[in-house]
Amino acid sequence: MRGKLYGVGVGPGDPELLTLKAVRIIQECGALAVPGREKEETVSYKIVCQAVPEAAEKMCLELEMPMTKDKEKLEQSHEAAFAQIRKELDEGRNIAFLTLGDPCIYSTYIYMHQRAAAAGYETEIINGIPxxxxxxxxxxxxxxxxxxxxxxxxxxxxxxxxxxxxxxxxxxxxxxxxxxxxxxxxxxxxxxxxxxxxxxxxxxxxxxxxxxxxxxxxxxxxxxxxxxxx
The missing domain is CATH 3.30.950.10 (Tetrapyrrole methylase, C-terminal domain)
Known part of the structure; x- marks a missing residue:
């Protein structure tokens, strides 16, 4: 059985602003994903680890997503990131992709969401405080x-x-x-x-x-x- 991809909004910065639903999904998922080469340097990951200490023990996919307007570079980075996500979904792991604020507002997550949905994977967006x-x-x-x-x-x-x-x-x-x-x-x-x-x-x-x-x-x-x- 294939895993499910969640886009989890972790709010703007204060760990106390995580929603109860975000906390539950993070706790239940078998793996996390963050947009960054090193999870410890990723703001969304640091926020979550303050609110959900056990998150630090979970598998975490570190997805390199450069900040650029170059469409070709963006496409390449998004495809490479989704390949990592897809591998774990095919192993049956549910993944919580951690994103600042809300996943629906100028979020890197939505590019993974679109690819996962188009490929037939189950997806869900967990709103965060914008x-x-x-x-x-x-x-x-x-x-x-x-x-x-x-x-x-x-x-x-x-x-x-x-x-x-x-x-x-x-x-x-x-x-x-x-x-x-x-x-x-x-x-x-x-x-x-x-x-x-x-x-x-x-x-x-x-x-x-x-x-x-x-x-x-x-x-x-x-x-x-x-x-x-x-």
Whole structure:
């Protein structure tokens, strides 16, 4: 009997934000999978091991998935990663692929999910708390009210048009474009800009004004741009 692949969202960083269902699935699965060459350096794995200590004793597939926009390299890495997963599924092992936040939102897991489903394997997504919800809670504020719209924008793919959308804008993983983003946001006088770096993790930093945001910040940074009420 072939195994089942689970995409398990582990939340944004705080181990206490793992859902009860995520904990149960991790405990029940025969193997884990993480996007990284060394599991001990993988953020999702470290989060899980704090909340589910026995996870450290499980088999773990370390899947090399480089951060690149090169479609050919991405395809090759995804195929190689799925080959590792497929081998264990064929051995009858259920696998929990650990992913930060929620597996449905800009997650590496979904590429494995699509391949597994297309190949006839059983799959299931276990939702996690999204990073932008955790950041909003950390800032002690809501994201949207009444008829306001919410826009989730991947910052590395260009934000020139996105930041002018009406409502609340969530700018995910700004990375090296943070300086450019600050420039773009400087012209928005009617917006409140906040950023949290490493939300729920040890190196967490909170910035409540656009002018306080540094030129550079860690990969796990997220900005919230809210329209001010007039």
């Amino acid at each position: 990073s932008f919800c955790a950041v909003s809670a950390k800032l002690n504020q809501g994201l949207v009210e009444n008829s306001q719209m919410l826009h989730i924008i991947p910052s590395t793919y260009g934000i020139e048009e996105g930041i002018h959308l009406s409502g609340t804008k969530v700018l995910m993983k700004p990375g090296r474009k943070l300086g450019q983003i600050r420039e773009e946001l400087s012209g928005l006088s009617s917006c409140q800009v906040s950023m949290v770096e490493n939300c729920g993790m040890e190196e967490e930093h909170i910035y409540r004004r656009a002018e306080d945001i540094p030129e550079q910040a860690g990969y796990y940074s997220l900005l919230i741009v809210k329209e001010q009420k007039l």
